[in-house]
Amino acid sequence: MNVKEMTAKQVAEKVFKKEHLFILDVRNESDFNDWKIEGxxxxxxxxxxxxxxxxxDGIVDQLPKDKAVIVVCAKGGSAQFVAEQLVEVGFDNVYTLRGGMKAWSEHLQKIKVYEDENMKVYQFIRVGKGCLSYMVLSGKEALVVxxxxxxNVYEDVANDEGVKITHIVDSHLHADHISGGKELAERTGATYYLxxxxxxxxxxxxxxxxHTIEFENVNLEVLAVKTPGHTPGSVSFFVNHQLLFSGDTIFVGGLGRPDLGGKVAEWAADLYETVYEKVASIADDVIVLPAHYANLDEEINQEGFIGDSLGNIRARNDMMQNKQKDEFIKQVVAGANTETPPNFEDIVAINRGHVKVDIEKQQELEIGPNRCALHHTHE
Incomplete structure (x- = not known):
């Protein structure tokens, strides 16, 4: 049976290159509407x-005969069955997604975002989940954000680059995905900061x-800026006065959600202080590198990574422009009570170390979109 496979990496390449792809998604309608491969x-x-x-037979007229069709399901089995039927009725260019949406959720796309004489920085885009992580390499050492x-993805890059992972930081206690910080620290001997x-x-x-984390002899400093707003302990990391790893405090298209803890007005006040006091003193030309994104097509820049100058982000986001504190809090409260990240209470419990689950359960908990942003503006 002439059914071919595409890997999640191959599909991701089509997303980034803005190529055409026809997707036949055979999951339930509610699952498809909630979360799909977006290009x-x-x-x-x-x-x-x-x-x-x-x-x-009932769908052959809805499918292109002259283009590739990729059949997608949750884990791959159902898609294989449907794809085989399509080949039987005359479709020549039929693929399945190897591992289904589970594999799509787990793929990380590595992109170099910055390099100078002191450091090199990679961004890892979890395309199916909207999560972003980073490696800062300097000399023979590396820090993972x-x-x-x-x-294993970070370990492989460290091996390829000839560096040792010595520092690992989490900007906050994540609610939509399971952190690898603790395990990576155990495997590498690195110091894990939270x-x-x-x-x-x-x-x-x-x-x-x-307050600072220094490594190597090139004076690479990572300044932990206390920036509450998304969670009480949210921080951002200001690197060499050039890059701001903003966690879930500031996104390319908005601000972090302060409503997950049930104290939306109180945490919105913290978010206001962060935006108008701490971040206000950071220069416009600093590059903001967040922990999540909401829309790849809108937020990816011309260099191919998720990030933008702080000045551009300020200019686009009216929440960051001369808002009075009362008005800011009022708007945040009005925008709260939207959908929460799926299974966020279970994921938080795992990330705190209260609960341990096997790989299969981790995969199950992470399936679905991220919902960590509060306010998006793309005027």
């Missing part, structure tokens, strides 16, 4: 698998006690 030039047809068990649980106020119960270096 600027992608076409979609969503027909649940159970409607195709008896055959695909907001690592995902796919720690805010003590986030409530983790395992051993780590409290960021409250480390």
């Amino acid at each position: 600027e030039n992608f076409e979609y047809l969503n027909i649940p698998y159970f409607e195709l068990i008896e055959g695909v 907001d690592p995902s649980r796919f720690i 805010m003590k106020s986030e409530g983790a119960v395992f051993d780590f270096a409290p960021l409250e006690e480390h």
Whole structure:
């Protein structure tokens, strides 16, 4: 049976190159509407698998005969069954996504975002989840920012670059994905930093006690700027006065959500102080590199990574422009109570160290979109 496969990496390349792809998604309609593979030039047809068990004759007129069709399901099995039927009725260019949406959720796309004589910085885009992590390399050492649980990716890059991972930081206690910080630290011997106020119960270096993190002899400094707003212990990392790893405090298209803890007005006040006092003193030409993005097509820049100058972000976002504190809090409260990240309470419990789960459970908890942004403006 002439059914070919595409890997998540190959599909991601099509996203970044803005190529055309026709996707036949055979998951349930609600799952498709909640979360799908998104590409600027992608076409979609969503027909649940159970409607195709008896055959695909009813949809052949809705599919292109002269273009590649990729069939997508949750893990790959249902897509293979449907793809085989399509080949039987005469479709020549049919693919399945190897590993299905589970594999799509787990793919990390590495992109170089910065390099000078002191450091090189890679961004890892988790395309199917909207999560971003980073490696800062200097001399023979590296620092990892907001690592995902796919720690082999960072280890492989360190091996390829001839560096040792010596420092790992999480900007906050993540609510939509499981952090790889603790395990990566255990595997590499690196120091793992987290805010003590986030409530983790395992051993780590409290960021409250480390205002700067220095490594190598090139004077690469990572300044932990206390920037509450998304969670009480959110921080940002200001590197060499050139890059701001902003966690979930500032996004390319908006600000972090302060409503996940049930204290939206109180945390919105913290967010205001962050935006108008701490971040206000940072220069416009500093590059902001967040921990999440909401829309790849809108937020990816001409260099191919997610990030922008702080000046451009300020100019686009009216929440960062001369708002009075009361008005700011009022707007944040009005925008709150939107959907929460799926399974966020379970994920937070894992990231705090209260609960341990196996790989299969981790995959199940992470399936779905990220919902960590509060306010997006793209005028």
